[in-house]
Amino acid sequence: MQRSLIIKLSSAVFVFGAWEIAGRIPVSYAFPTFIDSMAALARMSLDGSLLAAYGETLQPLVVGLIISAFAGIGMGLAIGLNAKSEWLFSPIFIVMQAAPLAALIPILVMAYGIGLTSKVAVVCIMAMPVIVLNTSSAVRNTPVSMKEMATSFLATKRDVLLKIVIPAASPVIFSGLRLGVSAGFIGAILAELKITPTGVGDIITYSRSIADYASMYAAIFSIIVLAVVFLNLLEKLENILFAGNNRGYVSD
């Protein structure tokens, strides 16, 4: 515990140190130092503009991630358990995962306008495929011997799903969720850059246009920090729901 904290801290010091040095050289006139960026971050936090921006950015992000998590895991389970729904859903998500999002945005805007709906859709398109595909492949790879064991001890179909399939799939489902959350963050920012500049996307666009690069980097930095916090919360949730998952695995 102690040791991993030291490693994390020293890696942070290393990265931020490199950032500071690169900003002082400077690598590019558009690359601020770490200290300038942090100063801009502090200023935006104190004057409330960052808070207001997150009020806007978090709406499509949270709504999109909640939809993606529930619908994605649900569909992933259906696809993994049932070959018929695989034929129905699987192609959609493979296409969704492969499609270049930037090309889809104009279509979304035409269909849903420039409001919240389009932005939620962008978050979902980014986050959902990886959740669905991870869940379905994890479910499909449930060890047969465990299902057989449960059946031999008179498990019902529901028991097999709740006590074998889902716990066995949960580590892979959660890694899908983690990837989905990261992708959802990208989606939320992308939507604000490509559809209408609001929230954090607006800070990025605006501060770039007035060459206030410190603010721009501060906004980017804050979104990364938020994403990391989110991913850590997800890991906590996994450890609460599936206490056995952080115990290592037997292969047989």
Added chain:
Amino acid sequence: MSQIKPLHMAEPAIPDIAVSVMDVSKNYGSVEALKNLSLEFPRGELTSLLGPSGCGKTTLLKIIAGLLPATAGKIEVNGVAVEGPGDDRAFVFQDFALLPWATVLRNVAFGLELRGVAKAEREDRANTYIKNVGLEGFEQSYPHELSGGMRQRVGLARALSVDSQVLLLDEPFSAVDEQNRRKFQEDMLELVATEQKTFIFVTHSIEEAVYVSDQIAILLPRPSRVSEVIRPTGFRHKDVANIRRDTEYLDIVDRIWSSLRNYVE
């Protein structure tokens, strides 16, 4: 431990049959695993299935358990045809089939959990069997923290704790060393004597089969049938320590080896 009572004395009484396998065949696609296999398992006795690897021992056990449908033929447990898994049978799996995310205690109690037994009661019963198989102190360990032999015993305790009349054991001692194997074989004899259950026991080892069995069924390679059923009678009531020196024991081991060696090229 040393006073194993003879369950069946030398007189050839017609034994009460717990499980009967009638003309069972099983094909996996074009692979014929079992062909017209018939065999009866007397109640309260231990019957070994002995045969070369891949001859269909696990397949037969799973058909008896109701986990696999037979292609043809019929299985009866206590005179009732098998349609699927039932609470009269419990399985010990060759590959252990433990839940990696659950402790030894929960794994052993899992059969009872699925039967809806209340937590306090099932853990109580599980603890008894954890002790019986010699895993006391490991209740809160996870399977990956145990040796192969210990995992196998978790599977055994899980099957014992549901208290089924018929126990299906698929090579339960394959992952233990020779010393422990001998110890478990003795424990097995005690279990058969005390538990009043019908044991169907798969093994590769001729010595093990002769040592623990009331009846040994020798299976031929695929497509498998029963080639011979041997009932050792003379040494069952003797002291377990002397069985391996008994002349009947040695004769039977020899006889089985000479009939199996034809298939070992």
